Amino acid sequence: MAIKDYLRERFFPHMWCPGCGHGTVLNTLLRAVEDLGLNKNDIVMTSGIGCSARISGYVDFHSLHTIHGRALAFATGVKLSRPELTLLVPMGDGDALAIGGNHFIHAARRNIDITAIVMNNRIYGMTGGQYSPLSGPGKKATTAPYKTIDNQFDVVELSKAAGASFVARTTTYHVQEAIEIFKKAITHKGFSVVEILTQCPTHYGRKNKEGDAVNMLEIYRDTTAKVGSKALTENPALLGRGIFVDKDTPEYCEEYEKIIQLAMREVA
Amino acid sequence: MNEQIKFIQGNEACVEGALYAGLEFFAGYPITPSTEIAELLSQLLPQKGGKFIQMEDEIASMCAIIGASLTGHKVMTATSGPGFSLKQEAIGYACMAEIPCVIVNVQRGGPSTGNPTHVSQGDVNQARWGTHGDHAIIALTASNHQDVFAITVDAFNLAETYRTPVVLLFDEVVGHMREKLVVPEKGEIAIVDRLRTSVGKGVDYHPYLPREDGRLPMSDFGGDHRYNVTGLFHDMWGFPSNDPKVVKDLLHHLVDKIETNVNIISRYKEHYLEDAEYIMISYGSSARSAIHMARHRREKGEKIGVLELQSLWPFPEAVVREKCAGAKAVIVVEMNMGQVMRQVKACVDRPETVFLANRIDGKLITPTNIKGILRVIQGRGV
Ligand SMILES: Cc1ncc(C[n+]2csc(CCOP(=O)(O)OP(=O)(O)O)c2C)c(N)n1
Ligand code: SF4
Numbered sequence: 001m002a003i004k005d006y007l008r009e010r011f012f013p014h015m016w017c018p019g020c021g022h023g024t025v026l027n028t029l030l031r032a033v034e035d036l037g038l039n040k041n042d043i044v045m046t047s048g049i050g051c052s053a054r055i056s057g058y059v060d061f062h063s064l065h066t067i068h069g070r071a072l073a074f075a076t077g078v079k080l081s082r083p084e085l086t087l088l089v090p091m092g093d094g095d096a097l098a099i100g101g102n103h104f105i106h107a108a109r110r111n112i113d114i115t116a117i118v119m120n121n122r123i124y125g126m127t128g129g130q131y132s133p134l135s136g137p138g139k140k141a142t143t144a145p146y147k148t149i150d151n152q153f154d155v156v157e158l159s160k161a162a163g164a165s166f167v168a169r170t171t172t173y174h175v176q177e178a179i180e181i182f183k184k185a186i187t188h189k190g191f192s193v194v195e196i197l198t199q200c201p202t203h204y205g206r207k208n209k210e211g212d213a214v215n216m217l218e219i220y221r222d223t224t225a226k227v228g229s230k231a232l233t234e235n236p237a238l239l240g241r242g243i244f245v246d247k248d249t250p251e252y253c254e255e256y257e258k259i260i261q262l263a264m265r266e267v268a
Numbered sequence: 269m270n271e272q273i274k275f276i277q278g279n280e281a282c283v284e285g286a287l288y289a290g291l292e293f294f295a296g297y298p299i300t301p302s303t304e305i306a307e308l309l310s311q312l313l314p315q316k317g318g319k320f321i322q323m324e325d326e327i328a329s330m331c332a333i334i335g336a337s338l339t340g341h342k343v344m345t346a347t348s349g350p351g352f353s354l355k356q357e358a359i360g361y362a363c364m365a366e367i368p369c370v371i372v373n374v375q376r377g378g379p380s381t382g383n384p385t386h387v388s389q390g391d392v393n394q395a396r397w398g399t400h401g402d403h404a405i406i407a408l409t410a411s412n413h414q415d416v417f418a419i420t421v422d423a424f425n426l427a428e429t430y431r432t433p434v435v436l437l438f439d440e441v442v443g444h445m446r447e448k449l450v451v452p453e454k455g456e457i458a459i460v461d462r463l464r465t466s467v468g469k470g471v472d473y474h475p476y477l478p479r480e481d482g483r484l485p486m487s488d489f490g491g492d493h494r495y496n497v498t499g500l501f502h503d504m505w506g507f508p509s510n511d512p513k514v515v516k517d518l519l520h521h522l523v524d525k526i527e528t529n530v531n532i533i534s535r536y537k538e539h540y541l542e543d544a545e546y547i548m549i550s551y552g553s554s555a556r557s558a559i560h561m562a563r564h565r566r567e568k569g570e571k572i573g574v575l576e577l578q579s580l581w582p583f584p585e586a587v588v589r590e591k592c593a594g595a596k597a598v599i600v601v602e603m604n605m606g607q608v609m610r611q612v613k614a615c616v617d618r619p620e621t622v623f624l625a626n627r628i629d630g631k632l633i634t635p636t637n638i639k640g641i642l643r644v645i646q647g648r649g650v
Contacts, residue, residue: 008496011507044489046335057496057508062489064338065498065508066331067361073328077335077343078489080319081293085339085490106324256319263314 006030006040008060015054019213021172021198025090025119026055028175028196032182043086046075048100050092051126051200052119061088069099072107075114083253086186087114093134094124097153101133108162108191112252115185115192116164118155121200129203140207155195156244165190167245171197171220174241184243190251197224272451278442279304281413281449282346282372283312285420288451289459291370292318292341295332297325297351300384301440302374305346326351330358334367338497340462340488342424346372349382349391352398359433360399361499363522366476366484368427368462370420372436374443375552377630386630387440389552392607395435396581402519404526406533407435407581411555413449416442418457419535419578425460426533430525431484437580439603441553441632462486465493476518477504482525527582534587535578540566544573546642547592548625549612550601551577554633558601561635561642572642580608585615597645598622601638 007030016022033043043061047053049068056063062085066074075087096104096118107114123141124130131141136152159167166188170178178196185192199205199216210216225232227242274284283305286294294313296306306322313320319336323329326347333343347355352373362369375391377383395407406426410419416438423434465485467473473493478484487493496506501515509515526533540562541547550558555576565572575591577584592598592612598621600609606624613619625641627633643649 040494041492060494062494063496067357067499070327070331073331074335077295077332078339080321081336081341082339082490102324103328260314260317267315
């Protein structure tokens, strides 16, 4: 199927600013779905609120655009009630880890078979550039005119600690890598987290003097390195990319199926 | 046959009613005095192949049932005051996206943590206006276990008929009290199943285009029709829109589908109402005291009766106005500071004849309490 067949043309033009990384996330994600040959009727995309969350309107899957921070809770209801469906949940960094942080760690803890995509632009794009729990200290935002003092979450470490059975990080600069990671995350049975750094030139870039989209992409190129690479070992200041966790642990819906068997035996 | 007669708590009667109505998915978070509903369903649902999940909070529980409703299942959550507050944003989402679901609120005293183990009826207005923005909602209640069962079935039926969240406003006394329940035979109470679209595969399905009768047939997520569901104002495709006409029409649709059917949705019972000069209006556990009082006074020849409301929202204005037309006085018996009384005053012909008999101290209002207030109204002294 051509990539166009996965899009809802009626929904276009999209709402993202020129140079926004969210379009690249959409593109790489759809290429992964295409490569895997998934049936559109089997995919449900659930999202919250934010520029990132608008992605669910553009895809020709079953799409559930919900409320800020709660996408994973809605997705849990969809998945547990129909485990045969494939759940994709793209979220902004604020959506996933500020207002939605509790749902995030609990979905990871349950290891429910959902692919969570943290579209990390280190800022609140939709509301106009306030700092997020992934901004980190020393950044500029409309709510941090002097600078931020809040520490940031490390999405990889947080996901690992919370129990996600697949954890990866990539960027919108590394599109081939992103496609491969998405494919693995989607096929993985259990809770998968993909953090993808995605540029917001309009707010983060401008406030933090990172230049235009091209400049920001170059920063992703120059400040990250593949896990296991010489570059990363030699320079711990670089941010690791690649797959950090990929393990088999009991999946929630499969475990619940066993509870049903147990309960049914008890009444029989 | 014997199995069908039970001696149980009101919360259990609610569970029985939900299962009878076809409940398949429950998500919840423990909170007194509703917890027994979750506990019992964690046991019973998997026995029928249904699903139970204890979520991380009430917000998540509300969101999870909406997700499960979209895959074609009958869903419910249960909570009390603080949890009901947390659910409000997602309840508004269910109103906007028109997702059938049932929310049980076994009321306790509030505000805040309030009085967890004691009775109150303080969430009547929250059930109506808890979520932001103009909207309509259905809220039902009951005073005894047989009615709790039946009204719970009704809640599921109305949720499906009008594609709306339905709130079941019970209270601590009804929830925890034990009494007899005769579970009706299958088929005795009609069940409304999900109305699914007849539009075939490959043919355009408009998820938000009402049929001639105003109903919106659904298509299960995972089925042949892929469409968008959103909390934004949306067109017939489910696509976000801020076109002024789309916005206005949708808001009218959401409100009108319920408000214009108030007479069909209204549920009430009459106790000794014929020729009554004094009418008590009550609901939930306080109605038990009102009915008890009326029975007692009737034996003494006094013309007093009870209009027991079982639907609080949309408020059954026409019923109240008509039934109270000839009354010397109307006494609203409730356990809050007059939430239903204000509705009654607003719709009767002579609001100056409407009085409040209430109790707000966490104790069930008694027939003696009501009798005292009635004496004052009747000018018979304190
Ligand atoms: C309950 C609630 N609080 C606040 C908002 C306002 N709001 C909308 S999007 C957003 C943050 C968006 O940032 P992020 O999730 O990082 O996504 P981005 O727009 O950067 O892609 C906020 C705070 C809201 N919609 N709902
Ligand atoms: S504000 Fe930022 S995140 Fe939002 S669309 Fe524009 S560039 Fe993208």
